Amino acid sequence: MEQLTKSYRNGAPALDHVSFRYEGAGAIGYLGPNGAGKSTTLKLLVGLLLPTAGAARLNGVDPRENRQRALWDVGAVIENPEAYPSETVFDALNRVGILRGLDTREIDQEIDRCNEELGLPQLGMRCGWLSKGQRQRVALAAARMGDPRVLLLDEPTDGMDPTSRVQVRRLLQTLRKDHLILMSSHLMADVMEVCDRLIFIDSGRILLQDSTDAVAGRTESRLVEVEFATPVGPSAFEALKPWIQDYARVSDRRYRLGFDGRAETRSRILEESLRLGPVRSFTSAFPALEDAYLEVIGANPAG
Amino acid sequence: MAASRPTRRRVSVFTQWAVIASSQFRNYLRTYRFLGLVAFVGVVAGLWLFFLVEAGTGIVRLSFLNSVSEFLTDYTQSTPLWIILAAAFFGGDALSVDFNTGAGYYTLVLPVERSTLLAGRYASATAVSLIVVLEYTVFGVLGASFAFGRNAIPWGSLGTSLALAVLFTLAVVSVAFSFSALFKAPATGVLVTILVLFVALTTLQNVVQITGYEPWWSLNYAGGAISSALDWAFTPKQVIPVGGGKYLTAWSASPAEGAAIMAAYLVVFLALSIVLYQRKESRG
Numbered sequence: 001m002e003q004l005t006k007s008y009r010n011g012a013p014a015l016d017h018v019s020f021r022y023e024g025a026g027a028i029g030y031l032g033p034n035g036a037g038k039s040t041t042l043k044l045l046v047g048l049l050l051p052t053a054g055a056a057r058l059n060g061v062d063p064r065e066n067r068q069r070a071l072w073d074v075g076a077v078i079e080n081p082e083a084y085p086s087e088t089v090f091d092a093l094n095r096v097g098i099l100r101g102l103d104t105r106e107i108d109q110e111i112d113r114c115n116e117e118l119g120l121p122q123l124g125m126r127c128g129w130l131s132k133g134q135r136q137r138v139a140l141a142a143a144r145m146g147d148p149r150v151l152l153l154d155e156p157t158d159g160m161d162p163t164s165r166v167q168v169r170r171l172l173q174t175l176r177k178d179h180l181i182l183m184s185s186h187l188m189a190d191v192m193e194v195c196d197r198l199i200f201i202d203s204g205r206i207l208l209q210d211s212t213d214a215v216a217g218r219t220e221s222r223l224v225e226v227e228f229a230t231p232v233g234p235s236a237f238e239a240l241k242p243w244i245q246d247y248a249r250v251s252d253r254r255y256r257l258g259f260d261g262r263a264e265t266r267s268r269i270l271e272e273s274l275r276l277g278p279v280r281s282f283t284s285a286f287p288a289l290e291d292a293y294l295e296v297i298g299a300n301p302a303g
Numbered sequence: 304m305a306a307s308r309p310t311r312r313r314v315s316v317f318t319q320w321a322v323i324a325s326s327q328f329r330n331y332l333r334t335y336r337f338l339g340l341v342a343f344v345g346v347v348a349g350l351w352l353f354f355l356v357e358a359g360t361g362i363v364r365l366s367f368l369n370s371v372s373e374f375l376t377d378y379t380q381s382t383p384l385w386i387i388l389a390a391a392f393f394g395g396d397a398l399s400v401d402f403n404t405g406a407g408y409y410t411l412v413l414p415v416e417r418s419t420l421l422a423g424r425y426a427s428a429t430a431v432s433l434i435v436v437l438e439y440t441v442f443g444v445l446g447a448s449f450a451f452g453r454n455a456i457p458w459g460s461l462g463t464s465l466a467l468a469v470l471f472t473l474a475v476v477s478v479a480f481s482f483s484a485l486f487k488a489p490a491t492g493v494l495v496t497i498l499v500l501f502v503a504l505t506t507l508q509n510v511v512q513i514t515g516y517e518p519w520w521s522l523n524y525a526g527g528a529i530s531s532a533l534d535w536a537f538t539p540k541q542v543i544p545v546g547g548g549k550y551l552t553a554w555s556a557s558p559a560e561g562a563a564i565m566a567a568y569l570v571v572f573l574a575l576s577i578v579l580y581q582r583k584e585s586r587g
Contacts (some may be wrong), residue, residue, distance in 0.1 A: 008586075046412050048585040071414040078412065082405030086333035087326065092409075099413050101311035105481050106566075110309060137404075142409065147308050 003054035006040055006204075014040045016025075016204040017054065022197075026286055027176035029195035029212070030184040033297060036185040040064075042078050042154050046071060058150060072100075076152040082135060085128025085162040089120060089138055093145055107145075114141035117171050119164065132159035133299030140168065151175065153183040157190055169193050189289045192216075201298045208296050215296075216289045222261040224269060227254045229278040236276045243268050244250035253280075261291075317413050323423025324430075331431040336392050337523070341568040344435055346387060348442035355446050363450040369453040378443040379464055379533060383526030384501075385439050386472050390430035391496035394479030396489030397424045397465075398580050402488055408583050421580050425476060425573070434470050440465065462531040463558055467565070471526050474565040475500065477572035478522065484579035517531065517554045522568050524554070528561020 006015040015037045032036050043049040045056045047063030061070035074083050083092035090111065092108055097107035107112070114120060118141055121134045130138065136159050143151060156172070157165040165187075172181060172194045185191050191198070191212075193202050198215050200208040208215065231252040235255055237244070245258040259265050307384030331337050355362065368374040398421065410420065440461075447456055478500065483492035500523060508518040517540075518524045531537050539560070541553045556564065 043585055048407070048411055050582065050584060067416050068414045071412065074412075074414075077408075079408045080405045081408035081412075083409050084326065084330040084406070086330050089328075091326065094411060095322055097328050099314060099315045099319060099415055102309055106309040139409065143412075146311050194570075251442040 001056050004051055004056055005053040007052045013204045018206055025178050027181040027195040029191040029198045036202045039154050042152050072084040073148045074150045075148040077139045077143050078154045081139040083127040087127050088124050090123040096142045096145045102146055110145050112145050117242050129240050149179055151181045162210050163225055192289050202297050215292045223258055225283050226273045227281040229280045232277050316419055319419045320423045324426040327424050328427035344438050348439055352442050352446050357424050360450050371447050371455040374447050374532045376534040379530040381442040382529050387475055387500045389435040390479045391493050393428040393431050395483055395493030397428050398483040399489045399492050402487050403433035412527045417581050418577055429476050436468050460533045462528050467529045470565045474568040481578035482573045484576050515552050525556050525561040525564035528550055528556040528558045532558045
């Protein structure tokens with residue numbers, strides 16, 4: 001993408017001179033609050049939107065100039081894709097298979113593979129009868145038909161139950177070894193496990209691009225979770241008041257403590273916690289990435 | 304999992320078109336609007352045929368339909384109305400559905416040019432509309448066979464009339480596709496097609512005829528050629544005295560003129576549909 005800009009009729013830029021270029025294999029997490037420009041970027045990439053300025057290219061081809069070539073090796077799940085309601089799951093995937101250049105035998109094999117990877121609903125079921133999670137799995141399967149090298153995924157686990165989410169995460173972890181995945185998500189656990197690189201966007205502008213490890217290392221977590229070997233009453237935490245900003249009881253043995261994020265404060269909380277009773281574990285309550293997200297997006301006034 | 308990648312072959316534009324057209328066609332056949340329209344036409348035309356049979360052939364003569372030509376000309380005057388209804392139902396939302404529902408996010412991300420998608424849908428919308436036209440025509444032929452005998456059917460003129468009906472369907476579907484590409488809400492495309500073709504064009508055409516001019520620019524006027532083709536006593540221009548020494552000129556499109564107008568609408572509105580659809584964005 002080169003200096004990609006998209007403005008709507010009200011003049012506000014949904015995307016403001018955004019540039020990035022990725023090739024080879026890997027998974028890139030595209031992060032930002034609602035309305036930041038994530039879906040707009042993906043739509044511009046596949047030609048669902050037309051840029052006001054700049055250009056988007058997939059496999060070196062602008063989808064405005066040649067959709068067939070640009071999207072030939074691309075699978076995309078954007079917003080909430082729906083096949084024809086009266087069409088069966090098999091027919092919906094079969095159609096995609098033919099358009100991606102597969103023969104009948106290969107289509108059957110691909111549908112079997114997608115079924116293994118994603119746990120598809122019954123193939124004879126009409127698409128109009130599917131639940132949101134099932135529709136999303138069919139959409140992911142459609143994106144995987146023919147095994148395209150590039151996957152553009154907008155909230156790919158949206159509407160899925162926890163088991164399916166884990167299944168999709170594992171699939172993406174495997175695929176990132178030999179596919180290029182650009183994935184937007186609000187779910188930090190998904191991003192953390194799947195993506196090796198991250199792009200933070202807000203108000204149509206890219207705020208940060210870096211590896212997941214580097215981004216996670218930018219901040220210390222501001223929440224720790226302490227688990228005691230024996231029950232501890234909430235009143236005991238009065239002694240920690242000088243170092244903690246607040247605390248929440250998770251169970252009679254586990255408490256979540258908010259603090260200023262400094263390493264020395266964290267050490268002091270650990271020392272004081274040990275005075276309250278034997279400590280079984282002392283960990284960051286949230287992944288560091290979540291804090292990094294808040295720091296990057298929060299630092300932006302519009303965030 | 305990633306051990307063997309399937310071998311993918313280049314897909315011809317014709318194959319893409321055929322896949323899009325057949326899947327859309329199957330989808331139309333399962334919709335309530337198709338089943339409803341087929342049932343409605345069947346009931347209306349079926350009742351007409353039933354009453355004709357019940358009343359006997361004399362009723363035809365009483366209606367001053369003295370020849371099979373007059374009978375079929377009279378019957379096919381309603382054909383354009385059914386075509387407009389069918390084309391609006393199947394073409395009025397054929398493109399807007401991509402921008403109003405999740406259908407576009409499933410289809411528009413596939414490696415297919417939008418012009419091919421449009422061509423496939425255009426073929427299927429035309430095909431289902433023609434099923435309705437054929438159904439209506441079959442009832443007419445049955446009625447004519449009953450009233451005038453099977454040997455009396457003018458198959459040549461009927462073939463010309465049907466060919467004009469096909470051309471008219473193509474033209475009306477083009478108009479419906481333009482509105483479908485223009486508006487985002489599917490119902491708007493359907494409604495505007497019906498309003499423009501049923502109400503606006505008909506009204507304008509009548510006003511222009513009263514002032515003594517031929518409404519050669521009207522698609523509805525061209526649709527009249529479907530029945531003109533069956534009229535043995537066809538005259539393109541009739542001057543009718545209306546009293547007080549005044550005259551009204553009534554124009555009828557000949558098959559050739561009707562075909563030319565229909566072809567012009569087809570080309571202009573199909574081109575417009577392609578331009579609009581190519582530039583339509585998924586903003587939802």
